[in-house]
Amino acid sequence: MDFNATFTAFHKDFKIDACDEVLTTTGLSVMDTRDSGGMSQLISHLPDSLLHQILLLLPLQCAAITSSLSKRWRSLFLSLPDLDFTSINENPKPPSFSSNSIYQLLSLRHHRDANNLRSLRFRTPITFTSLNSLIRLAVTHQVQDLDVEVTTKDYFNFPRWIVTSQKLRALKLKSAYPGFRLPPSSSIFGGFQKLTSLSLSLVILYNQPYLSDFFTDPNFPLLEKLALENCFGLKELRVCCRLLQEFSLKNSLQLDSLEVSGNNLHRLKVVSCFHSYSEESVVKINTPNLKTFLWNSNAVTTTVYFLDKLICLRKAFVGVLLLHQDINSQKQRLLTLLSELSHSYKLQLGNQSVEILSSKKGLVKNHLPPFHNMRFLELQTRFDRHNVQALSCLFKSCPMLNILLLKIINDQTSERRQWNNDLWDMSNSEIQYWESQTYEVESFLKNLEFVEIHGFLECENEMSLAIFLLRHGKALIKMTLRSSFLCRDNLRRQMIRSQLMGFSKASSKAKISFH
DSSP, X not given: OOHHHXXXXXXXXXXXXXXXXXXXXXXXXXXXXXXXXXXXXXXXTSOHHHHHHHHTTSOHHHHHHGGGSOHHHHHHHHTOSEEEGGGSXXXXXXXXXXXXXXXXXXHTSOGGGGGGOOEEEEEEEOOHHHHHHHHHHHHHTTOSEEEEEEEOSSOEEOOHHHHHOSSOOEEEEEEEESOEEOOOGGGGTTOXXXXXXXXXXXXXXXXXXXXXXXXETTTOTTOOEEEEEEEETOOEEEEEOTTOOEEEEXXXXXXXXXXXXXXXXXXXXXXXXXXXXXXXXXXXXEOTTOOEEEEEEEETTOEEEEXXXXXTOOEEEEEEEOOSSOHHXXXXXXXXXXXXXTTOSEEEEOHHXXXXXXXXXXXXXXXXXXXXXXXXXXXXXXXXXXGHHHHHHHHHXXXXXXXXXXXXXXXXXXXXXXXXXXXXXXXXXXHHHHHHTXXXXXXXXXXXXXXXXXXXXXXXXXXXXXXXXXXXXXXOOEEEEEEXXXXXXXXXXXXXXXXXXXXXXXXTTOEEEEO
């Protein structure tokens, strides 16, 4: 195959002049390299491995320019271990790149360099036939890391050459449109034996809705990272890989059942899954060494079972979707989930989670589990008056808490009154409520060191809480108040700030910072 013709096609849609500055700053400009003295000779005498490292610092089209200098530089370019066709132009978005040009460039690689293709990355519109041929060629060159994002005219089947690869370590396959189908589990037995990382996006599973034996040890014995996104039609999923450390599942709304197990799983992320109207969706998790659990934008009707106590849990985020159904059943499922996370060091609760805990039907105070390991609590809330009792109950459940981060969501639906009282006037109903909770949250007040409130509007609710924490926070070191962009009354703000600065505090170390 003619290299010059391929090189010309490679640059057909791009201006190579844009690379001059990049090449010059690395000492690889065409003029300098053709010069017989000085730096150019020094660079030319460097070993191939080091020159490869230098070329890999450049966008691919800039590295390609050097191939016109000499046979050695041509050989260096054609033996690059990493080919990233998305680096052509990152601003604002990598352009579509000809799949034919990619295929021709791979075809020019020598057989002696076949096992040096560590990674291949491209994004392009393509036919399934061309995609299959391109992946077959990449597998022939023993590619280890394959990152592909394609757009096709119709659904396509999972390329079979990927399954048979004995060198592939990492695979990322994303269909921008319209999606692809997975092969049946029986057809992949014996494949993927070396794969450690797998990411699949826009998978069409209407004819294969139950994946109970696909992501298992016989098929993926070395898998450590698994990410699934936009799995349409998936109803049941079981993931059981003994070496799996990270698992992420996003945008699988038809899912009814999820089962995840693995002693080595450290990070589990489930986002935007399950029918919002389903009443029988169930999640079973058997991951005794889990350290990070992220549960966001999932229907609260889902019941989550942890088969082992999460004694290693360090960080948990719970953000559920509030539905217009029986609030008591939603609250009970949320409380059950929180009780399973009671060993966590850090807990983050989304706005909808706080709203469910704040509901009038049924008191939350007698149901929240104690979080004795909790040191960091983040709450996202509109902080209306009806949220106050739920916040008090959460504080009571975190007796050893050191850091409190409150992110107030300011919108037109929030029912919050401006603070119009004198700071030392304790007759305010909000202040009186917090004062009545002093004994209930005594342990919390003894250990709390840092408080940060975002979206601070100097309204009654947040002012009452800030005053309460300053009056009784015996270990308080710093309170940071970050004003909302909606707060425009600078004179009033300065008055309240000056009052807070002069307020009598329980902790002699306490400092107030305004932003």
